[in-house]
Amino acid sequence: MCYNGGAVFENKGPRLISFIGMDGDLVEEIFKRGQELGLGMHIYTEDQVYGYQLTQEEIDFCQGRADFAALPGGDLTALRASGARFAKILYVDTDFPRLKKLRKDLADFEKVSEMSFSSNRYLEFNPPKVNKGTGLKKLCQELGYQLDETMAIGDSFNDLAMIKAAGTGVGVANVSPEMRADCDKITEKTFDQGAVAEAIGRWVLPDYE
Template identity: 25%
Template sequence: MIKLIATDCDETLLSTDKTIHPRNLKAIKKAQEMGIIVSIATGRGPYQLFDILDQIDNVKENRFSILCNGGIIIDNVTKKVVEASPIDYKKAVEVSDYCNEKNVHFEIYTDKHCYVFPNGNEVKGTYDKNIYKFVKKAKDIKDLDKEIIIKVIIKNSDLNYLMSLEEDVARICNWDVSISYSSDTFMEINRKNVNKAKALEKLCEHYGFGMENVLTVGDNYNDKEMLEEAGYSAAVQNAHLLLKDVSKYTTKATNDQGAVGEAIEKFVFNEI
């Protein structure tokens, strides 16, 4: 029996224009009325959720959001961090030095800000430009040891190029990091063994049930573990092939057509 639904945001819950399809809103509302817990599980930072939680009526006590690919969990009411798995400051420095040497755009996510180091690059992609409302441009990483560094991302609109950097980044960090990809634009670097599935396991432990009672919905490589490990899982139609391979179900709808709603209709309401 499904007791918790965890959905990714970009290219999954959110349409291309960053709105939430009515089919998704209707299904989420009905599921919550049935007593099912809904949780956001995203690569975004806490300052990048904007009004998503309000739209899905999820600003409630004992409700949490998984952010930065599982690097932090926040309380939806207080917005305080209740669990954090930060990346080592020295590793962040090593990655930033590498990026500066390669002259690629990178960003450092802390619990409070997103620091952007563009290195003169303008990156094209489908990411939400409004994300940068709470961004700080930075020239170096020197003072960031005073904040909790949750993840580092390297950004390039050529996904193949990003993937070609993976071995270098892993080696620089002594193979002690987790690397994933999102939006076909970001290489996401977290602390080793940090992912959305691990964070979901912590939520399940808090609520008193297991991953077999969870439905997950996603589209990209940073969703892989949670789709593999949940009892029920759906890749949206616009997901990468790998995600479709590891999921229990692939929706007919894309993120622009209410794919999350379709997954809930199938697994929770048994309507499909």
């Protein structure tokens, strides 16, 4: 699952199973608001991520996670003219309390998009009712499984819908404190320490050696 559940890929190929695009006018509005606020942004299309006014610290943080392309012309005009399909857009701010306040100030976007926090430094905007929970449901339909047969592992608020939807929702050791009550299980390790392997070993294949 990619783009917070907006797309589901099969690794082989790769093959795109489903994609829910974001309205271009809405992306434009969110982008212009971000410009007014002086924020760095990530803009995701179906097959590329573009960076806008990103600091070197942000680029270094994303090393190995995202390969940014330059935003043609410095705005969305060229992308929209090319017919690019937008997946999501996010704001960057390493001051998480300020980011949470910003979400409250942008309550008008809450009505027309799916908003979530990730990595305590991003405020993400997806198409309405698109999140990792809906993505997990789509994946289950494709594979022929029931939700109660799944386990989801996460650490940030953009994982919360998936953790709630899964049969077993797992938070890693450093999961956002406000999410712990919604997790069925909590690992002893963080992602960097091997939390996924721990979760599989303890709750999926406990007898495997």
